[in-house]
Amino acid sequence: MITLAYTPFIDALPLHDGWYLLIVPMTIFLAIGYKGVRCTHLNRYPRELAIFIVQILGVIALLAIAFLILINYLVPLLAPMPT
Amino acid sequence: MASPQSTDFNPLAGLAALVFPGLGHLVLGRTKRAVLVCIGVMGLFLFGLLAGGIDAIDDRNDKIWFYGQALVGAPTLVVNYIHQNHFKAADPNNPGIIRSGYPGEHRVVQNGQAVWQPLTEAQIASGMGPPNVPGLGRINEIAMLSIVLAGMLNLIVFLDALMPSPEKTPRPSKAEGGNA
Numbered sequence: 001m002i003t004l005a006y007t008p009f010i011d012a013l014p015l016h017d018g019w020y021l022l023i024v025p026m027t028i029f030l031a032i033g034y035k036g037v038r039c040t041h042l043n044r045y046p047r048e049l050a051i052f053i054v055q056i057l058g059v060i061a062l063l064a065i066a067f068l069i070l071i072n073y074l075v076p077l078l079a080p081m082p083t
Numbered sequence: 084m085a086s087p088q089s090t091d092f093n094p095l096a097g098l099a100a101l102v103f104p105g106l107g108h109l110v111l112g113r114t115k116r117a118v119l120v121c122i123g124v125m126g127l128f129l130f131g132l133l134a135g136g137i138d139a140i141d142d143r144n145d146k147i148w149f150y151g152q153a154l155v156g157a158p159t160l161v162v163n164y165i166h167q168n169h170f171k172a173a174d175p176n177n178p179g180i181i182r183s184g185y186p187g188e189h190r191v192v193q194n195g196q197a198v199w200q201p202l203t204e205a206q207i208a209s210g211m212g213p214p215n216v217p218g219l220g221r222i223n224e225i226a227m228l229s230i231v232l233a234g235m236l237n238l239i240v241f242l243d244a245l246m247p248s249p250e251k252t253p254r255p256s257k258a259e260g261g262n263a
Contacts, residue, residue: 005210009129010170012136012218012226019221022134026229029130033104033123033236036116037243045119 027056090249097245101156104128104237107244120240127233128155135218135226137166138183148227154234154241170214172197184213 006014015022031052039045093111100107105121108114131139140162142149152159167181172190174180175198184190187207188199202211218226 007136007215009132010137010214011216012138012222013134015134016220016222019225022130022222022225022229025130026127026225026232029123029126029229030232030236031123032126033120033233034239036119036123037240042115 023060024057027053027060031056090247092246093244096247097241100237100241100244103156103158104233104240107241111244111247113247113250124155124233124237124240125158127229127236128158131226131229131233132162134229135223137162137170137215138217139223139226139230140166143167143171143181144183145227148231151231151234152227154238155230156237159230159234172199175199175201183215183217186212188213190214 031049035045035049035052039048096107096110098107099110103121104124105117105119108117108120111117140149140152140159142163149159149163170190171181171183173196174182178196178198182199184199187202189202189206189211190197190213191200192198199213217223
């Protein structure tokens with residue numbers, strides 16, 4: 001019998017409210033692989049890896065803040081909704 | 084196997100990189116980089132599967148995404164084969180359409196062809212249903228994106244294995260007595 005219980009790697013993760021948290025592990029894996037190829041000296045790998053992860057997550061966070069301000073404050077100023 | 088410092092055009096390493104992530108750098112003798120690349124690419128790949136389930140790889144319904152995902156190599160092709168042949172079945176009203184199961188359906192094989200069959204209320208209550216729950220919305224997007232990123236990363240890895248960049252040793256810093 002096939003049941004509806006969650007099966008890892010088969011069913012989708014029931015994490016609809018916290019989907020944005022998935023960006024963090026994705027960024028870490030991306031940085032590990034990218035710096036594994038592009039890092040010129042492997043003895044500098046941990047430092048370059050940490051900087052790259054912080055850069056990606058920092059830019060995403062800044063973009064999130066910028067869009068939050070745009071949608072919640074600037075767009076209502078430009079096109080006010082009727083109350 | 085090439086020497087660790089080899090920077091010659093290496094089609095064997097390029098081919099190996101396309102078969103499995105990190106294999107190209109292993110052929111080049113760059114074991115550390117091979118391990119890091121394998122962790123990065125396969126980490127993204129498995130993370131995408133963990134988030135979106137097997138439905139995150141689908142060459143029928145998400146064809147454009149699949150082209151990017153296929154750059155991971157054999158893992159994507161194997162998972163797609165399993166998805167198409169063991170998790171999908173024919174629509175009972177239109178056998179020409181092969182699709183994922185809806186809630187309240189059950190996959191059965193009749194005369195060698197898999198078909199979706201509706202379940203009774205009692206069967207649904209007992210926990211029966213389709214073999215997988217497809218990802219929807221943001222979760223599905225993140226899952227497919229993660230596997231596409233794995234493919235794009237593997238493309239960079241493939242190019243680096245095909246035309247290896249030279250391994251450099253770091254310059255000694257001033258504190259170590261080097262000339263800056």
